[in-house]
Amino acid sequence: MKKVFTMILSGIMVFSITIGNVMASNENPAIQYTENTINNPYLELNEIIPVINEKSIELKGTTNPLYWEFKNFDNAIAIMKSYNQDKIDLSELTIHNCEKYAEEFEKLYTIDEVAQDKQLKILSQFFTVCRNHIMNKEILSLYNQKDYQFDELVILLPYTSPVIEKVINSNATLRMAPRSISARDRRIMQQNRYARVYGDKPNTKKYKYYQGDNRGDCTNFVSQILVAGGIKTNNTWKPYTRTWINAHAFVLYWYMKTGAKNGYSNFASISKTLKAGDIIGADWGGDGHYDHCAYVVADGPKTSAGYYDVTIAQHTPNYVAKASQKGWKDLKKGLYVRLRI
Numbered sequence: 001m002k003k004v005f006t007m008i009l010s011g012i013m014v015f016s017i018t019i020g021n022v023m024a025s026n027e028n029p030a031i032q033y034t035e036n037t038i039n040n041p042y043l044e045l046n047e048i049i050p051v052i053n054e055k056s057i058e059l060k061g062t063t064n065p066l067y068w069e070f071k072n073f074d075n076a077i078a079i080m081k082s083y084n085q086d087k088i089d090l091s092e093l094t095i096h097n098c099e100k101y102a103e104e105f106e107k108l109y110t111i112d113e114v115a116q117d118k119q120l121k122i123l124s125q126f127f128t129v130c131r132n133h134i135m136n137k138e139i140l141s142l143y144n145q146k147d148y149q150f151d152e153l154v155i156l157l158p159y160t161s162p163v164i165e166k167v168i169n170s171n172a173t174l175r176m177a178p179r180s181i182s183a184r185d186r187r188i189m190q191q192n193r194y195a196r197v198y199g200d201k202p203n204t205k206k207y208k209y210y211q212g213d214n215r216g217d218c219t220n221f222v223s224q225i226l227v228a229g230g231i232k233t234n235n236t237w238k239p240y241t242r243t244w245i246n247a248h249a250f251v252l253y254w255y256m257k258t259g260a261k262n263g264y265s266n267f268a269s270i271s272k273t274l275k276a277g278d279i280i281g282a283d284w285g286g287d288g289h290y291d292h293c294a295y296v297v298a299d300g301p302k303t304s305a306g307y308y309d310v311t312i313a314q315h316t317p318n319y320v321a322k323a324s325q326k327g328w329k330d331l332k333k334g335l336y337v338r339l340r341i
Contacts, residue, residue, distance in 0.1 A: 050070065053066075062162040085123065098130040199318060207220065220245045267307055
């Protein structure tokens with residue numbers, strides 16, 4: 001039986017951006033279009049709707065592919081509306097309201113439910129690619145500005161972008177100065193105290209709480225934890241900038257700051273490296289975009305299933321709990337990065 005929800009069509013933002021080869025002053029960019037269907041992360045969806053990766057931008061001498069998109073967005077909408085599925089009513093779906101549908105879909109179905117059902121997986125991938133279109137338009141719009149800010153642009157790109165690795169390797173000024181172990185231990189104690197107090201109940205007296213927002217509150221909460229430990233904000237990372245509230249931007253920002261190069265294909269492999277104070281960045285679909293952030297309160301023993309039962313504090317959903325008590329232990333796909341700030 002299809003789950004039906006009421007669409008509020010008024011106030012939906014219509015994205016309409018003209019793509020052109022406008023030159024930026026701090027690079028000599030050119031948008032490239034080269035079709036690529038290798039390593040497609042949306043295999044189930046691609047069975048019914050073609051998904052391609054053909055757009056890229058030039059930055060600092062590197063070619064950086066953008067996110068995967070539909071070959072034809074209008075056709076994709078039409079195909080999905082006629083797709084024989086019984087999970088959600090798509091009769092009013094359009095290019096302009098697909099983000100609203102995506103938000104409602106995420107309220108109706110959990111990550112575990114999606115992983116176990118092919119129809120749900122196809123729908124989830126469809127809404128992700130819809131968002132990819134929006135993200136690519138934002139990237140290209142910024143890229144085509146005459147005086148775009150490089151730091152503002154790079155945090156929007158897929159984490160697999162060659163320019164990100166180049167920045168880490170070549171720009172030592174982005175790295176954070178090392179701290180003494182004792183100072184870090186004291187900071188982690190303060191962070192843990194905040195994480196445990198506000199893991200279940202948000203600190204709404206001091207911060208905004210993104211309840212029911214499609215972005216969720218996970219990254220906003222992790223940012224608060226870092227501040228509680230004494231990490232100083234700046235013009236790029238402060239309430240409520242993109243790097244403060246958006247998981248992908250947050251992970252890339254701190255990834256480049258710390259020079260972290262720890263990528264893992266499942267939770268079991270990353271769990272053995274985790275210690276108190278670490279932050280997990282999770283890309284559920286392995287499509288180059290981080291979806292979630294969580295904070296590690298304590299490490300844990302190795303379980304018979306092979307993962308380490310660490311204690312995690314997070315929002316969306318809100319809890320402080322062992323990995324064994326939540327869905328982390330079942331994560332066998334995607335990509336996970338450890339940030340040690």
